[in-house]
Structures are given as structure tokens and as C-alpha cells.
Amino acid sequence: MLRYALRRVVLAIPLLLGITLISFFVIHLAPGEPTEIGTGDTPIQSDKEVRERLRQVYGLDKPLHVQYWTWLTRLVQLDFGRSFSPDARPVLQKIGERLPVTLLLNIVEMMIIVVLAIPIGVFSATRQYSKFDKITTIFVFLGFATPDFWLALMLMILFGVQLGWLPISGLRSPTWEYLSFWQQQWDFVGHLILPILVATFGGLAGFSRYMRQSMLEVVRQDYIQSARAKGLAESVVIGKHALRNALLPIVTVLGLSLPGLIGGSVIVESIFAIPGMGQLMVQAVFERDYPVIMGNLVIVATLTLGANLIADLTYSVVDPRIRVAARRGRR
Amino acid sequence: MSRRDPLRLFRLLVVLALAGCGGEADSAVDRVTGQSAGKPVHGDTFIDALTGNISGLIPNVLTDSASFEVGSLIYSGLVTRDKDLNIIGELAESWDFSPDCLDLTFRLRRNVRWHDGRAFTADDIVFTYETMINPKTPTAYREDFRAIDSVEAVDPFTLHVRYKQPYAKALQSWATWILPRHVLESYVRAGRLREAPQNRANPVGTGPYRFSEWKPSEKVVLVANPDYFEGRPYISRIVYRIIPSQATIFLELKAKGVDSAGPAGLTALQFKRQAEFPAFRKAYNKFQYQDNVYTYLGFNLSDPRFADKRVRQAFAHAIDKRLLIEGVRLGLGREATGPFKPGTWAYNPNVRTYPYDLAKARELLAAAGWRERNIDGILVKDGQPFEFVLRTNQGNDERRKVAEIVQASLKDLGVRVDIQVIEWASFLKEYIKKKRFEAIILGWGIGLDPDQYEVWHSSKTGADDLNRIGYANAEADEMLEKGRASCVEAARKKYYDRFQEILAEDQPIVFLYFRDALPVISSRIRGIIPSPNGIRHNFNEWYVPKPLQRYTAG
Numbered sequence: 015m016l017r018y019a020l021r022r023v024v025l026a027i028p029l030l031l032g033i034t035l036i037s038f039f040v041i042h043l044a045p046g047e048p049t050e051i052g053t054g055d056t057p058i059q060s061d062k063e064v065r066e067r068l069r070q071v072y073g074l075d076k077p078l079h080v081q082y083w084t085w086l087t088r089l090v091q092l093d094f095g096r097s098f099s100p101d102a103r104p105v106l107q108k109i110g111e112r113l114p115v116t117l118l119l120n121i122v123e124m125m126i127i128v129v130l131a132i133p134i135g136v137f138s139a140t141r142q143y144s145k146f147d148k149i150t151t152i153f154v155f156l157g158f159a160t161p162d163f164w165l166a167l168m169l170m171i172l173f174g175v176q177l178g179w180l181p182i183s184g185l186r187s188p189t190w191e192y193l194s195f196w197q198q199q200w201d202f203v204g205h206l207i208l209p210i211l212v213a214t215f216g217g218l219a220g221f222s223r224y225m226r227q228s229m230l231e232v233v234r235q236d237y238i239q240s241a242r243a244k245g246l247a248e249s250v251v252i253g254k255h256a257l258r259n260a261l262l263p264i265v266t267v268l269g270l271s272l273p274g275l276i277g278g279s280v281i282v283e284s285i286f287a288i289p290g291m292g293q294l295m296v297q298a299v300f301e302r303d304y305p306v307i308m309g310n311l312v313i314v315a316t317l318t319l320g321a322n323l324i325a326d327l328t329y330s331v332v333d334p335r336i337r338v339a340a341r342r343g344r345r
Numbered sequence: 346m347s348r349r350d351p352l353r354l355f356r357l358l359v360v361l362a363l364a365g366c367g368g369e370a371d372s373a374v375d376r377v378t379g380q381s382a383g384k385p386v387h388g389d390t391f392i393d394a395l396t397g398n399i400s401g402l403i404p405n406v407l408t409d410s411a412s413f414e415v416g417s418l419i420y421s422g423l424v425t426r427d428k429d430l431n432i433i434g435e436l437a438e439s440w441d442f443s444p445d446c447l448d449l450t451f452r453l454r455r456n457v458r459w460h461d462g463r464a465f466t467a468d469d470i471v472f473t474y475e476t477m478i479n480p481k482t483p484t485a486y487r488e489d490f491r492a493i494d495s496v497e498a499v500d501p502f503t504l505h506v507r508y509k510q511p512y513a514k515a516l517q518s519w520a521t522w523i524l525p526r527h528v529l530e531s532y533v534r535a536g537r538l539r540e541a542p543q544n545r546a547n548p549v550g551t552g553p554y555r556f557s558e559w560k561p562s563e564k565v566v567l568v569a570n571p572d573y574f575e576g577r578p579y580i581s582r583i584v585y586r587i588i589p590s591q592a593t594i595f596l597e598l599k600a601k602g603v604d605s606a607g608p609a610g611l612t613a614l615q616f617k618r619q620a621e622f623p624a625f626r627k628a629y630n631k632f633q634y635q636d637n638v639y640t641y642l643g644f645n646l647s648d649p650r651f652a653d654k655r656v657r658q659a660f661a662h663a664i665d666k667r668l669l670i671e672g673v674r675l676g677l678g679r680e681a682t683g684p685f686k687p688g689t690w691a692y693n694p695n696v697r698t699y700p701y702d703l704a705k706a707r708e709l710l711a712a713a714g715w716r717e718r719n720i721d722g723i724l725v726k727d728g729q730p731f732e733f734v735l736r737t738n739q740g741n742d743e744r745r746k747v748a749e750i751v752q753a754s755l756k757d758l759g760v761r762v763d764i765q766v767i768e769w770a771s772f773l774k775e776y777i778k779k780k781r782f783e784a785i786i787l788g789w790g791i792g793l794d795p796d797q798y799e800v801w802h803s804s805k806t807g808a809d810d811l812n813r814i815g816y817a818n819a820e821a822d823e824m825l826e827k828g829r830a831s832c833v834e835a836a837r838k839k840y841y842d843r844f845q846e847i848l849a850e851d852q853p854i855v856f857l858y859f860r861d862a863l864p865v866i867s868s869r870i871r872g873i874i875p876s877p878n879g880i881r882h883n884f885n886e887w888y889v890p891k892p893l894q895r896y897t898a899g
């Protein structure tokens with residue numbers, strides 16, 4: 015297995031290179047350069063000299079493949095460059111400010127979804143077409159169909175304006191500095207409740223349906239019937255034998271969702287005024303801020319390849335059939 | 346109905362009745378003008394909302410309005426504008442402008458200190474000038490300083506500026522943010538002003554507020570400058586919360602999480618329909634004044650159809666502007682007849698106007714050769730139906746609605762319009778700069794000086810210039826040139842009056858409307874004076890009476 019993992023890691027490098035190459039050229043296909051965007055509706059003539067100088071500083075006057083090469087050589091030294099937006103800050107700093115919040119929100123959301131989706135899926139499958147199954151089906155699809163921003167606003171009105179229980183937006187209160195340590199932590203948690211609620215409600219459908227479907231297939235298998243025939247209690251049949259097999263596809267799905275952890279929904283972030291990765295990326299695209307876009311891309315691509323590898327390895331660890339097949343294949 | 350119900354109902358009514366009375370015991374206060382029975386006091390925090398993150402703390406190298414909003418309180422200029430839009434001194438006590446408009450001498454205030462304690466002198470202004478004209482400084486505002494021949498600090502409190510030729514915007518250009526030499530000189534010399542640490546934290550200015558904190562994309566905090574030369578501002582602290590969504594800002598207002606809807610104010614819908622209930626009116630004061638932005642329907646004047654003045658005039662007659670403002674702004678805007686704001690000194694009310702008149706519009710089009718119609722009812726000329734694509738930029742709901750109304754209005758006339766909404770950067774690069782457009786809906790923000798040379802002069806029609814429609818009128822050119830070459834208001838007025846007459850007659854664009862700014866401020870804040878210059882012109886004089894102060898830390 016170690017050889018397999020090593021082979022995958024080695025293969026990932028040219029793959030990553032290809033991804034960055036194609037992405038780099040595709041991004042530059044969009045018309046407009048960061049120096050050309052100008053001042054919008056204010057009739058201020060953007061200075062030609064200034065623009066030319068900036069173009070030189072950014073390297074935009076060089077041919078595309080030269081720009082790519084420059085970017086690549088800097089990247090291998092782990093230098094992600096500086097943003098092309100007026101604040102000219104290092105890309106890693108800009109991403110580093112936003113990543114923790116996005117990661118926190120996404121990880122908590124995923125944990126809640128997994129903890130809720132597995133029991134929901136199991137019970138729905140074992141009590142197929144029962145009232146529980148029907149109600150939860152409607153509930154999760156409602157969550158899936160509801161637009162995030164609408165739900166966000168409704169919850170903000172209910173909990174923020176009418177009941178006054180939770181803060182409406184942002185990460186911390188404006189008076190945060192003047193609170194005691196524990197009040198500060200509670201304040202922070204309070205600000206995260208609504209965004210996590212909104213995200214969870216929408217994401218529950220996917221996992222719970224996977225779980226339900228997987229469980230349904232497993233429960234029909236012969237070995238489940240033989241387990242019951244052996245006289246095992248139903249809870250052991252379902253909880254031990256069926257569940258372990260049903261969880262296998264979930265492992266894959268979880269693994270594949272890992273790269274998504276660093277992405278944020280720009281709509282939800284804008285509504286909740288949370289400075290996350292979604293807003294950063296959308297703004298970078300509108301501003302044609304190539305270093306930031308590429309920086310994000312590299313991180314996501316690396317994570318995706320890494321997560322795929324981990325998912326595959328985990329799968330072979332968790333599912334003995336794959337291990338045996340691999341061994342048999344080698345003989 | 347059980348026996349308990351009547352009593353419960355009665356108790357409920359009593360509670361409701363009592364809730365209706367009471368509240369703030371400030372009947373002696375005229376809330377709108379903020380004149381109260383009491384002296385201003387220091388204290389409290391003002392929580393404002395910005396819809397975009399600021400990009401930095403040195404506005405000279407930035408272009409976004411959020412940064413300017415914050416920067417205007419940290420830095421000062423030599424001059425500024427009072428509530429009636431007259432130029433008054435800020436860092437300058439007085440000035441002399443020679444009759445030939447070439448020599449400008451400022452006498453500066455003494456005992457002004459930078460936020461780090463050092464004394465402000467004329468040398469800092471010389472430094473600011475050097476910064477602005479240094480080719481390595483990435484600023485968009487160099488133009489004003491190119492007209493200068495020399496800047497000299499005659500003594501620490503007297504500055505002499507000499508212009509190459511009379512430049513109308515001379516005095517106005519000195520409202521720019523003055524920078525400290527002792528802090529920023531090395532960065533400017535190296536061409537790294539944007540990377541200077543003062544662009545990220547602890548900027549040093551002479552303004553009424555000092556920097557306290559900037560959490561990118563979360564908030565910016567300013568505190569009152571106790572050494573401010575006009576006296577310490579009353580409001581002790583300002584927290585700008587960065588909230589991108591206007592819907593969220595409105596909810597925060599309702600939940601008292603912010604004290605203002607931001608410099609941009611509420612949307613027309615929020616202002617007119619959702620901010621009318623009693624609790625809101627009690628907690629907040631709503632203001633309405635004419636903003637400096639007008640929306641227009643522009644034409645590509647090199648298109649032979651639009652090159653004919655009669656076609657443009659016909660369109661102007663075919664669009665009911667009053668109805669447009671009702672539909673798009675719910676009536677919260679004013680008709681525009683030209684590129685100047687009504688109420689300003691350069692505005693000319695006596696120009697040709699285009700009231701809604703479909704018959705007149707048809708007549709004009711017929712005179713231009715558009716007489717016959719095809720089976721679909723569209724006008725044809727030489728076998729070509731009158732159809733074109735109307736483009737506007739994505740992200741602006743208002744402009745999209747304007748486009749739809751224009752489309753419907755022109756349909757009545759017999760002209761077919763298709764609408765395209767395009768992302769800004771692509772729009773600019775592919776359509777506007779390459780002049781690959783037929784008609785557009787866009788807006789212009791107007792500066793405080795009437796000079797609009799960059800937008801209307803025939804020499805400014807290049808790909809990167811601002812005369813995007815390609816307007817070229819010799820007499821208009823002459824008026825623009827003369828207008829910017831004089832510094833005597835009365836003389837300039839004559840030129841700009843004539844300029845507006847020409848534009849009104851020519852209709853190179855159809856001027857649609859000036860929108861109203863709709864700011865909302867917490868009613869506990871006193872001292873607000875609505876004026877042609879908006880409400881923030883005297884921000885340093887706003888205060889909150891002691892019993893009403895909400896945030897008492899700092």
C-alpha cells in the first residue's frame with residue numbers, strides 16, 4: 015500500500031502542474047486587466063503613466079508564457095506573490111486572514127451534518143416509507159430547495175430583530191474589546207450560530223440521502239439475512255453489520271468534500287458580513303487579481319488531489335474486500 | 346369563551362396602551378435639525394456601515410469610496426467645502442489668488458499637529474505635491490497637479506504655488522489629503538507608497554479622528570483626536586462595520602446594531618416603504634438630498650443612426666422621465682437636464698428640455714428619415730429596421746430597470762431594443778474602450794468643480810479616455826477650454842451656461858435623473874444639518890446628549 019501511495023504522490027506533481035497551466039491561461043482569457051478597470055463612474059482619467067508602470071511591476075507587459083514561468087518559479091519557492099489590488103498585500107496574508115473563519119464554519123457544519131445525517135439515513139432506511147421517513151424526506155428536501163440567502167434573511171429577522179436572541183451579522187460585536195474573556199468567546203459563538211444553521215439546513219439533504227440509499231442496498235444483502243437467521247438482535251444486525259458496510263460510500267463522499275472546506279459561499283458570506291474565502295475569490299475575479307486567484311487555485315488543487323488520495327487509501331483500509339482484491343491481483 | 350378571556354384581553358390592552366406612551370422624554374428636541382435644549386457633550390460611539398472593505402489608509406493612492414470615507418476623517422486638506430458648497434479653509438487660514446490666476450498664496454494655521462505629535466508646516470504640503478507628481482506614485486489624481494509650475498514654502502506657515510497657466514480647479518485641488526513628510530518620504534522616493542506600513546495601520550494625518558484599528562473586511566475603528574485644531578470632536582469613537590449587503594444593513598438598523606445606513610444610505614424601496622413604521626421613525630432620522638450622480642442613456646455617436654441629432658432628441662421626447670424616476674427610484678430622484686446638479690452655481694435652468702411627447706418624437710424621427718414601418722411595427726429606413734442593443738453593467742439593479750423602461754418607451758415609438766447586461770471589467774474592455782457599442786445606460790459622478798473637460802472635449806475620445814461616446818462640438822470645446830482656464834466664477838458661469846445650452850440642444854446623451862441620497866442616522870445623534878453638501882460636512886460637531894449615550898467605553 016505504501017508503494018501505491020508513493021506512486022500516487024509522485025503522479026500528483028505533473029497533474030498539479032497541468033492544472034495550474036490550464037487554469038492560468040483560462041483565467042487570462044477573460045477580457046480586461048487589473049490595471050484597466052479604472053475608477054468606475056467617477057470621471058477621473060486614470061493616468062496612463064501610472065498604468066504603464068503598474069503593468070510593468072505586475073509583469074503584465076510580458077508574453078503570457080513568460081508570466082506563467084515567472085509565477086511558477088516563484089511558487090516552488092513558496093512565494094505566492096503580491097495581490098494586484100490597490101492594497102498590494104502578500105497573497106498568503108490575504109488568504110491567511112480569511113481561511114480560518116471559512117474552515118471553522120465549514121468544519122463545524124460538516125461535523126453537524128455527518129452527526130445528523132447518519133442516524134437520519136439509517137432510520138429512514140430501516141423504516142422505509144414510514145411517517146418518519148416521509149417527514150424527514152420532506153424536511154431535507156425543503157432544506158435543499160430553499161435559497162440560502164432567503165433563509166438567512168428570514169432567520170436574521172426572527173432571531174435578530176424580533177426575538178433579539180442572536181446577533182445579525184459579522185463575527186464579533188463592535189464592543190468586543192470591552193468584554194471579558196468568556197463573554198468574548200460566547201459572543202463569537204453567538205455570531206456563528208445563524209450562518210452554521212443556514213449552511214447545515216441546506217447541506218443535510220445530500221448526506222442523509224446517500225446514507226439512506228447506501229443503507230437500503232446493504233440491508234437487502236444476503237449476509238444481513240444470514241445475520242438475522244443466526245439469531246442476532248436487530249440492533250446488532252443494523253448497528254454493527256449493516257452500518258459498517260453502509261458507511262463505506264460515505265467515506266468516499268466525505269473525502270471528496272474535503273477540498274470544498276476551503277470554499278465559501280459568497281452569497282451567505284455577504285449577507286452575514288463574514289470575511290471569508292468566498293468573498294475574497296469573487297472579488298479577485300472581478301478585479302482580475304491574478305495572483306490571488308492562482309494562489310487559491312493552487313491550494314484547492316493540492317487539497318483536492320490530497321483528499322482523493324486519502325479517500326482512496328482510507329477506503330482500502332476500511333473495506334477488506336479491496337485489500338484482498340489488490341493482493342490477489344498482485345499474485 | 347371562558348371566563349378568563351375578558352380579563353386577559355383587558356390586561357393585554359392595558360399593557361399595549363402603556364407601551365405606546367412613555368419612551369424618550371425629549372419632547373423639547375426638534376429631532377430633524379438636532380437643535381436641542383443643551384450644550385454638546387463628548388462621548389459615545391458612532392457605529393457606521395460600509396458596504397465594501399477599505400483598500401488602505403492613504404487615500405491618495407486609492408480609488409474606492411469606502412477608503413475615501415474613512416480617509417476624509419484622518420487627513421485634512423488645505424481647503425474644504427462648507428454646507429453651502431463654498432470653499433472654506435481647513436489647514437489654510439486664508440489665501441490670495443492673483444488676478445491673472447497664476448499665483449496662489451496660502452497662509453496656514455499654526456499649532457496644527459500630526460497624529461504623532463510633530464508639528465505641521467508648509468513643507469508637508471510641498472512633500473504632498475512632490476508625492477503626487479512623482480511618476481512612481483500610483484495615484485489617479487495627478488492631473489490637477491500637472492498644471493503647477495512650482496510649489497514653495499516661503500516660511501513654515503506660508504505656501505506659494507505658481508501655475509503654468511490659469512487653472513480653474515486650482516483652489517479645489519488643494520482639498521486633497523495632505524501627507525506627512527517625516528513619515529512617508531522614504532516610501533515615496535522608492536515608489537513604494539502603497540506598501541508603506543501606514544497604508545495598513547497607524548496612518549499619520551492631521552484630521553479630527555485618529556486611527557485605532559483595522560480588521561480587514563470586518564471593521565475600522567477611529568478615535569477622536571484630542572489635539573484637533575478645530576477642537577476635539579464630540580463623538581469619541583467611530584466603528585465602521587463592513588457589511589456588504591444592504592438588506593443586512595437594514596436589519597442591523599432595526600436591531601440597533603448600527604447607527605447609520607452608511608454613506609450610501611438606504612435603497613429607495615427601504616426608505617420609502619420599509620422605514621415608515623413608528624418604531625423606526627422614533628429611533629432614526631431619515632434624510633433626503635440630491636446626490637452627485639446622474640444616470641444617462643448614451644449613444645455611440647459614430648453610429649450613423651445616432652449621429653443624427655433629431656434621433657437623439659426624439660428618444661429624449663419618448664422617455665417619460667418622471668415615470669422613470671417613479672419606477673426606478675420610487676420618486677426619490679430629480680430629472681436631469683444636463684451634467685450639472687441643480688442648486689450649484691454653474692447650473693443653468695434655462696436650457697431646452699424634452700417633456701414626454703410621443704407625437705413630437707415621431708415627427709423628429711420622420712424628419713430623420715424614419716417614416717415607414719415593417720410588419721412588426723418597427724420603423725424602417727432604406728430597408729433597415731431600427732433595432733439596436735442597449736448595454737449596461739452587471740451589478741447595478743437600478744440601471745437594469747432603467748434599461749427596461751427605455752426599451753418599453755422606445756417600443757411605443759417603433760424602435761426595437763435588446764438589452765445586454767455585462768460584467769464591468771469585460772464591458773469596459775471589450776465594448777466601451779473598443780467603441781463596440783450602440784447605446785449604453787451608465788452614470789457619471791460629478792465633482793465639486795464644474796470642469797468636465799475630460800468627459801466632453803473632442804480631444805478625449807481615445808480608447809483610454811473618458812469621452813466614450815465620441816462627442817465633438819467645436820463651440821462646446823471652446824466653452825470647456827475657456828471655463829477651465831479662468832478662476833473668476835462669474836466669467837466661468839457664462840461659459841458653462843452656454844455649454845449647458847449646447848448640450849441640451851445636441852442631446853449627445855439623454856440625461857435621465859439625479860438620484861437622491863437617502864441616509865439614515867440614529868435619532869440620539871444631534872447637530873446634523875441637512876444641506877446641499879449632504880449631512881456629513883459637519884461630522885465633528887455631531888454629539889449625543891449624556892443621558893442618551895449608548896456606548897460609554899472610551
